[in-house]
Amino acid sequence: MAPDDGIGLVAFTNGSRGAYQWMEAEFDALLRDLLGVPGEVVRTDVAHHPEIWADICGRYRLPPRIADLRGRLALPAGVEVLARGGRLVVRAATPVPALARGLPLHPDDEDDPFVFRLDLSELGMSSVRVVFGRDTHSAAPAVHTALGGQPMSLIGRPDPRPRAAVRRRPRSAQEGR
Secondary structure (H helix, E strand, O other): OEHHHOEOOOOOOOOOOOHHHHHHHHHHHHHHHHHOOOOOOOOOOOOOOHHHHHHHOEEEEOOOOHHHHHHHHHOOOOEEEEEEOOEEEEEEOOOOHHHHHOEEEEEOOOOOOOEEEEOOHHHOOOOEEEEEEEOOOOOOEEEEEEEOOEEEEEEEEEOOOOHHHOOOOOHHHHHOO
């Protein structure tokens, strides 16, 4: 709604298959177009902060609440955040190839290195903001986003080091033990 501009938008669906995935993005784009507001874009002008990666790399899962049913269907096994090729990537244990391969996390706020944007255009969806912080109940590490327009928080325990920092010994050194 944009009452000052005389614009309101109400959306209905007749049970269209998968509407929860595309409907929010379509109506967000329509409202932005009506208001003349540009869409949210993935920024390339914000620097990465590898010094914080150890704090956020790890596995994150949805808390066991029935209210997270839609999120649980989308991310039943949660997500993993890892460093790959000099950048942060988030991937999910899912049959969706793009999510299983992993999508890069793009820094989205020059003042806060824990704020990222995830580009979901490969899936026909708009980008979403991803913010790392703490769970308000347990103080455990958490990742917060609004995937498909539904706010969700995943709780986790980060790895002690990003994967990129883990070095394997050469095979011959392992065999010598």
